[in-house]
Every structure is written in C-alpha cells, then in structure tokens.
Amino acid sequence: MSSQAITARSEDYSRWYTDVIQRAELADYAPVRGCMIIKPYGYALWEHIQQQLDRRFKDTGHENAYFPLFIPEEFIMKEKDNFEGFSPELAVVTIGGGEVLEQRLVVRPTSEAIIGHSFSNWIHSYRDLPLLINQWANVVRWEMRTRLFLRTMEFLWQEGHTAHATHDEAEEETLKMLGVYADFAINEAAIPVIQGRKSNQERFAGALxxxxxxxxxxxxxxxxxxxSHNLGQGFAKAFDIKYSDRGNQLQHCWTTSWGLSTRMIGGIIMTHGDDQGLRMPPRLAPIQVIIVPIYKNDDEKSKVMEAVDALFAELKGAGLRVRVDVREDLTPGFKFNDWEMRGVPVRVEIGPKDVQNNAAAVARRDVPGKAGKQFVPREGLVERIKALLVEIQANLLAQATAFRDANIHPIENDYARFREIIKDGWAYTWFCGGAECEAKIKEDNQAVSRCFPLDQEKGEGKCIHCGAPATERAYFAKAY
RNA sequence: CGGGGUGUGGCGCAGUUGGUAGCGCGCUGUGUUUGGGACGCAGAGGCCGCCGGUUCGAGUCCGGCCACCCCGACCA
Known part of the structure; x- marks a missing residue:
C-alpha cells in the first residue's frame, strides 16, 4: 500500500511508468542490476495472461513441455546466425561445483538450440509431423539497459517450437500463432495490435x-x-532435424518459434494506465471487483458486513474475481484511491444507506470521478456488474484504438513531413525495405520500421527515403 | 561504453562556516474517527553506499571505488 501520488504522465512518462509499477505493487527492483521481483499482484496478472494464452495454444493442438535452463555452449554455436545474434547477450556458466567446466553452459536466451537437439531425436518420419510444442520458461539476456517488464535481464515467457514437413505448413503455423497473439491482445488485454512482417533488418537473425x-x-x-518466426530449414540443418517422407526420401524439417513475454504487462500498463494509475482490462484483472464496506460503529458494521458478505458470495458464485477490503482504520476515501491506483475495474461501496435502500454504489475505473459512479438496486446487481465488466473491457479497447488511430499518419513522398510525424506519432508509408534506407531513417529519427502490416491494400508507391519503387507500406515509430 | 543524476530509519527528503543526525509519510500501541487520500497522545526504528586520507573531531572537506536511476548506442 502506498499513499504517494503518482507522477503525471505528461510530466515524465518514464517516471509515471515506474511509479505505477511500484505503487500498484506489481514489481520491485532486485538486488541484481536489471532483474526484477514480480510481486503477487503482478504475478497474478501474469497468471491470467498465461491461462488465456495456454488455452489458445492447447486449442490449436500444442502440448507443453519443459527443456533445461542450461545449454551446452556448442549447441548455441551450431546455428551461426542465431549465435551471432545472441552472443553479446549471453550469460555463460564457466564454473560449477568449484571446478572450471570443460563444457561451458549458456543460460538460455531462447531455446531453439536445445529444443532442436531434442526434435532431431524425436522426429524420424512424416508421421511424426507436425510436432507442436510449447514451453513456459524464464530466459536470460545480458541487456545493457533495462526497464521493469519491458526489458529485464531475466524474463518470463512462453516459447512455442514447431516442426513441419513443408515451408508452407511452417508459414501457416507462424501466421496462425501470430493470429493467436493478436486475438489474445485485442480480446483479453484490450490492446489493439497490428499484425505485420518485420523488415530484414528487424527480423530475428536465424529466421526466414x-x-x-x-x-x-x-x-x-x-x-x-x-x-512469431518462420525459421525455415536453418535450425533443422544445424541440428539435423530430418524425416523420411512418403517416398522414403530424407528431408529437413521446417521449423517455427513464437514467443510472448512478461513484456506484455508493460504493454497493458502503458496502453491503459492514466494519471490515477493502472487500469486493468477486466478479463485479465487479478481483482475484477473490490467491495469497500462503509460504517461508523459496530451496529452499522454488522448490518453492512452482512450485506457485503452476501454480495461477495454471490459475485464469487457468479465466477468473478472479487475481494472485500476489510482493512480497519483506513478511511473509505483512502481505499477508493488505493484500488483505483491498482486498476481494479469495478468498485462497489456498501454503507448503511445502501443497506437501507437495498442498493449499492458502483464505480467504474474507466470513467473518472463522479461520472463513473452510480447507485444500483441490489436486485439484479450481480448481473449489472457482470455487464459492466464487459462494457469496461470494450471501452478500454475502444479508447486505445481511438488513441492509436488518431496518432497514425499516412504519408507519401515527403520525407520532411515524415520526419515531423515521427517525432510524435507513427508514420504509415511506402518503404523499399532496404538496409541503407532503414539505417538512414533510424539515424535521422531515432525510429525504425515496425512492420509491413499484413492487412494492407495492394499498390505501388515510392519509398519514403530513397524514392525507389515500393510495393508495400510500413509503419515507422520510435520504439521500446 | 558515452552523457546526466542519486546514494542519510521501510519510502520521500533536509542537514548551514566540520562539533556526534532531523522532518514528512509509513510502522507499533491506544483513543476518537470512517460515503473521495482522518486526527490526538505515546513509542520503535540509522555502520549517513564502501575504502582510505585530512582533522582534537567528518553525513559535511579531499582521493579512490561501488551501486542504482534517467537519456543514448544494443535489444523482445
């Protein structure tokens, strides 16, 4: 619990972000640079993210497994692009049991290598394909600069790894799982996302x-x-993942990998948060409904608590994540602010008047102040709250979508204007995809291409930087 | 690694020309309070980041180191 105010977003967005995380008790800094302690409230959010994703992975035919944290260094080196991409950020164990190790062990930055090793043992025939595996794990990347949730040296994620008989099947899987992520982000986290393909410069080194x-x-x-990566046959060749096809010909598999991490929590904070603190999307909120009892004396308390307990049981019975704030010696006003800061979507206040009127005060987090508070009859209250949670979920998505769309600016053939746009928004424009253009744009603007959106009209234009013919548009923005 | 900052009770900070550490919040006890961040009274809590130097005496001056935060480069 904290009574400190949060830095306004307009004043200092970075400080607002870290303030919110600490005051809402999502995470603490760890004694090791770049690492974080995920506190119960933050971890509960992660658990709901996990549940929603895991359900979708299972529904699309994937199975969970677990592979080791330590990877022989030589495994990592097998796939050259992968190794070159990651080598600067590897943590390597060189001493174990007090002895210098013959075989140095890398702490996994991702698990393509060790999973590739297993896949080569598991896969022999086209009948073994597709192989659809996911693991929930922690990974370590030795980052220079870190921020809570957005980039920490150790983070939690899931990494899906699949093997297929053909390029097209691998491509289909890659896009299917991208779609799963988009569906999750939009419908669970209420974050409008754009699905797209990374430029060659921005793509994972080992991926097609x-x-x-x-x-x-x-x-x-x-x-x-x-x-989501289509890894082509690069890893299959490096780790000897082969199968006999129907004609008894030995073929290399086509593999994919896809990941979503605790970074998503940072995304939720920065998409929905306001100057009051967090705003949790109801479907992922650790607490969906907080009940604050209000009373002046023992007589009132017993009456109020009777009503509160009944409502609590009813909400819980309806499958909602609900909690009663029973803390003594804190004023209701303090509790209101406290739970608003922590982003609980719906607050129910029950005091003597409400008991008498057979009603309750219901406040929604997405509408600030008095406008978001109304008195609701006790009859039908649970249904009203359930409906309200759905409304809030939709409203958060609508607000975020409106904000995003208002700050994306299409632009053609005008680099000067492009540069202006990108100072405070996203630019959407023709892009040749060339490394030189990308590098120059980055140098000029501290911004990079984010993706070529999958959903775009066919056409042809001129690259915003070099003017060469371009067949695709890309988003450009400053990025985390 | 470059630039900027900060290290003093749990958190946020003050600490004058060097004289043996204080404020607010929080915490403990207690009483009054309680519909938008309550108040009184009584308490507990500190190797002043670390090492060395100057001095009768260092939170304060000097030298060195370390850590963390913010902005870049690198990255999900």
Missing part, C-alpha cells in the same frame, strides 16, 4: 521471416508485444 504484433503505448512509442 519474422512477424510481430505491434502496439502503441500512451506516449505513442511502439511496443513489439509478441513475435
């Missing part, structure tokens, strides 16, 4: 193609919130 979902944060910076 990298796709991502991109979201706009409250400061108009972009956040890559989920990633």
């Amino acid at each position: 193609r990298t796709y991502s979902i991109e979201a706009m944060m409250g400061d108009k910076k972009a956040l890559q919130s989920g990633t």
